[in-house]
Amino acid sequence: MADKMDVDAVNGEKEEETVGPAPDLPAERIITNNFNLINQAVDAFDARFTLRALRNISTIRKAPNFPEAIAIGIRTAFPKPQNNARRVLETMLPEQYKNVQNGEAAGGEGVKDPDVVEIAEVWAYLGVLVQVYLYDTQQYKKGAQFSENFVEKVRSFNRRTMDSIGAKAYFYYALFHENLDPKPPSKQSPVIDIRPKLLSALRSAVLRKDAETQSAVTVLLLRNYISTADITQADLLVAQTQFPSSAANNQVCRYLYYIGRIRAIQLAYTQAHSHLESATRKSPTTGPAAGFYQQATKLLIVVELLMGDIPERSLFRQPALEAALYPYFKLVQAVRVGDLQAFLKCVSANEPQFRKDGTYTLTLRLRQNVIKTGVRMLSLSYSRISLHDICTRLGVDSEESAEYITAKAIRDGVIEASLDHQQGHLVTTAPRDAYSTTEPSEAFHARITALLGMRDECVMAMRYPMNKHRQEIAEAAKARERERELAKEIVEGEGDEEGEEQFEGM
Amino acid sequence: MADNEVKQLISHLDTLKPSTLTQAPQLLSRAKLALLKLHALVPGAQTSPQHLLLAATVLEYGALISIRLKDTDAFTRYYQQLQPFYSLPAERWNSRVGKPSNQSKVTGLYLLLLLSVGDYAGFHTVLEGLEMSAGKEQMEKDQFIQYPVRLEQALMEGSYDKVWGETKGERVPSEEFGVFSEVLITTIRSEIASCSERAYPSLPISNAKNLLFLDSEGAVVQFAQSRGWVAKDGRIYFPQQEEEMLAAEKDVMSSSGMVIENTLGYARKLETIV
Helix, strand or coil: CHHHHHHHHHHHHHHHHHHCCCCCCCHHHHHHHHHHHHHHHHHHCCHHHHHHHHHCHHHHCCCCCHHHHHHHHHHHHCCCCCCHHHHHHHCCCCHHHCCCCCCCCCCCCCCCCCCHHHHHHHHHHHHHHHHHHHHHCCCHHHHHHHHHHHHHHHHHHCCHHHHHHHHHHHHHHHHHHHCCCCCCCCCCCHHHCHHHHHHHHHHHHHHCCCHHHHHHHHHHHHHHHHHCCCHHHHHHHHHHCCCCCCCCHHHHHHHHHHHHHHHHHCCCHHHHHHHHHHHHHHCCCCHHHHHHHHHHHHHHHHHHHHHCCCCCCHHHHCCCCCCCCHHHHHHHHHHHHCCHHHHHHHHHHCHHHHHHHCCHHHHHCCHHHHHHHHHHHHHHHCCEEEHHHHHHHHCCCCHHHHHHHHHHHHHCCCCCEEEECCCCEEEECCCCCHHHECHHHHHHHHHHHHHHHHHHHHHHHCCCCCCHHHHHHHHHHHHHHHHHHHHHHHHHHHHHCCCCCCCCCC | CHHHHHHHHHHHHHCCCHHHHHHHHHHHHHHHHHHHHCCCCCCCCCCCHHHHHHHHHHHHHHHHHHHHCCCHHHHHHHHHHHHHHHCCCHHHCCCCCCCCCCHHHHHHHHHHHHHHHCCHHHHHHHHHHHHHHHCHHHHHHCHHHHHHHHHHHHHHHCCHHHHHHHHCHHHCCCHHHHHHHHHHHHHHHHHHHHHHHHHCCEEEHHHHHHHCCCCCHHHHHHHHHHHCCEEECCEEECCCHHHHHHHHHCECHHHHHHHHHHHHHHHHHHHHHC
16 A cells, blocks of 8 residues: 555656645645645745645644544655654544554664755654644643654754744744643643743744744743733733744734734824734634634724724624624723623623633723723713712712712813813813814824835735746847837838828837 | 951941931941941852841842932932842842841832822833732732832722821821821922812812811912912812813814814825825
């Protein structure tokens, strides 16, 4: 059977390229096809082939014979059973798939095949598959141990073609440790132990100009810090490092989300809002990524409320988000009306949901927003209202509080009014005409610059195949030749037949 | 041995009267030296529960005493030194020997310190960390932590009379918190003053006295003068020119330069697109 696989693998490479993803191929075929993709990637030094190989991990991990397929893949890549590399991988798989070999222990690094140059990436790819398998079967302890050695090995290789595979390896490494007991946010969690490892990986990635690993590890570190509530450390990391601009879109989304989280906790709501908005815009909205989109949108809604803006209703109607965002919808309604009682009820009713999303503490801060909105509603609807009435409507405890609250609201620019202390009234002043000021043009300017910036980014992000421009030049030269000939013909034609003759145009 | 020395010093610190508080820093440095000899100043993996308790107790006393001496830098330092002790898991503390008793007090004091200097970001960061490690129910029952939380809520809302009420005698959990009351009152007084400037066209002095929580009309006049308000005929008049200034800024005519610059920019960008 192994021989047949070999033959098919050699013939199948062309198929894989032209036909595209074939979901009904058996898992082992896909794995062996990917070997050829990876070899191609190393030859052409083009990362896109490796990415394609990594892309169908999500399909093959669902196949029922996944461990079997991995075993077959290992055997195909390393036909010699006493190969050390092969043994490392096989020990992770369950018993019945292993070929038990009382093998001659190869000294040191072990005997590798003659064409070892390509095989290193293939070995790394298989290692990632093993990690996926261990994670799916929830063997977290084993997976954590394996990942530790695996990640060290990958780092020692220092091969640029292995970058994307290495990034995935780090991802699963961190994921395994997150699932070990005691889980975060306990301070004893093993995730704290992997921080030094991740930091040194980040250092090497930056030194080697390995953008993929750099972005992946930065994101993992941020996640690590936030999970144990070490916000100051996360903030320092962001301040000291640069996120590579050539990172993959998925990593950029995650990075923006985590930064948005940090800023929201630090009360820098405007910054948080812009980051989270970019995160939601860039993130894919369907498929398995829908979960991320939901989380990012939830955080975005809370931050918008904290800034004082009300999120649009259309946001809640999107089919992917409707069910998940329901508690937030209720929250928005309570804040919009300025009803303190409804707000408190909503918060206490949905407390477990908010805790799970990590937005509970932020939601508690919304209390003053509710009050501010309430005050604003009152000032819009009444030209004069007594403080006693304000006190009852807002649900505050005393008239004095109401007085102080309204005074603060006036100072913060929430409402345009003045207080009459002796009579105990709030008197609203007529609103200024906004169009006579520069406010509209400033708003327009902000939007225009944002859109122009986006357009520039898109133009820069367009990709052209490498040699196309030479073809273009050739074509342009040919076109010019043709034009010149035609022009000559016209001139000659006009010269010969002057006057009445019909113009035989081109 | 160093053990006994530390125990002696702790009992000495216990019995300190307020008048003899200045001796405390000396005693504390001696205690810290003794702890260093025991390798207990920083909790390591081998430190025994008794030593952990001794170290934590010494540091907590240090923290509380520096508050009484109004030394905020020292307090912050002690707090940072206590952090590794507080983040140890429950198993390290032997149930016979006991846990440090003042953990929530010290944390509450630190939160209050952050509030009084106006570092709301730091306040919320620490609160997040607490919420994650302690859980909501424990925090709600904890008097020392709820006090700064309540204060912060009242401050952000703007109900300064609640803040005033909290800092008065009975509601304060312990005397160390009382040290901060003065600072807080000054803060809210300036807040109220700036709010009143915008909100009221003018105020009678007696009302101002109540609003600002001042004791006498003389104090009101003094305060008004320090803020640059005009006081006559028993009323205080607030300066109004800020609003006109703002209005002038938004005037269209004066910003025509801006408009021209922006429009030229748009034209240039559009050229590249079309």
